[in-house]
Amino acid sequence: MRMGVSLIWEKNMETVRIETAGIQEAGTLKRAIRKEALFRRNQLTESERAKKSARIGEQLLMHPWYREAAFLLVYASCKSEVSTQEIICQAFRDGKKVCCPVVTGKRKMVFCMLEGHLVGEIMRIGLAAMKKSALGIPEPDADMCAHYAYEPERSLMLMPGCAFDDHGNRIGYGGGFYDCFLSENPMRTIALFFECQHSDTGIRAELHDMRPDLILTENGWRTT
Helix, strand or coil: CCHHHHHHHHHHHHHHHHHHHHHHHHHHHHHHHHHHHHHHHHHHCHHHHHHHHEEEEEEHHHHHHHHCCCCECCCCCCCCCCCHHHHHEEEEHHCCCEEEEEEEEEEEEEEEEECCCHHHHHHCCCCCEECCCCCCCCEECCCCCEECCHHHEEEEEEEEEEEECCCCCCCCCCCCCHHHHHHHHEEEEEEEECCECCCCCCCCCCCCCCCCCEEEECCEECCC
């Protein structure tokens, strides 16, 4: 009887070791895909990024999800990301309430509504008008701006990312902020990428990964 318990325990431990190895392998692969995709994105010239971002913005503004949304939850672009500056400004012109993320803790963020004067500054000098977070990301001042109140039927989120595959899986920056927020606040989501961020290697989705509803690149829409 004692031997039987021991064998079951050892078998279970082996299962745990196998599962842990699989998770570690998946994490290593994700890091490699992220690094490669970011390298390709960083190779785009400023002019190329501007032209591709403009094309992405044009397609987004024609989509019914954008037109129907009263609230646009959108990242403030930085470094070599798809630029959202013109999207933010146009959304404000279209009478939408524009909200940008503010990191508040580990895997935690809130969205704060941009005030008119801040959007005016963004139109004049760009997203540099926002303060920079500890991660170097432009953010509105959470103490000065109203917080987004959850209204999923009237909201659209635009997500950043590092890489995507043919199945619509997305690799972010590894912080889990969007996955955590969307698990608690589900809504329509569109991830913005440059085509060069596409990964031919399939991305292994984990249970906590929140797949965007749609992916948009300069070449058009991809369903997920």
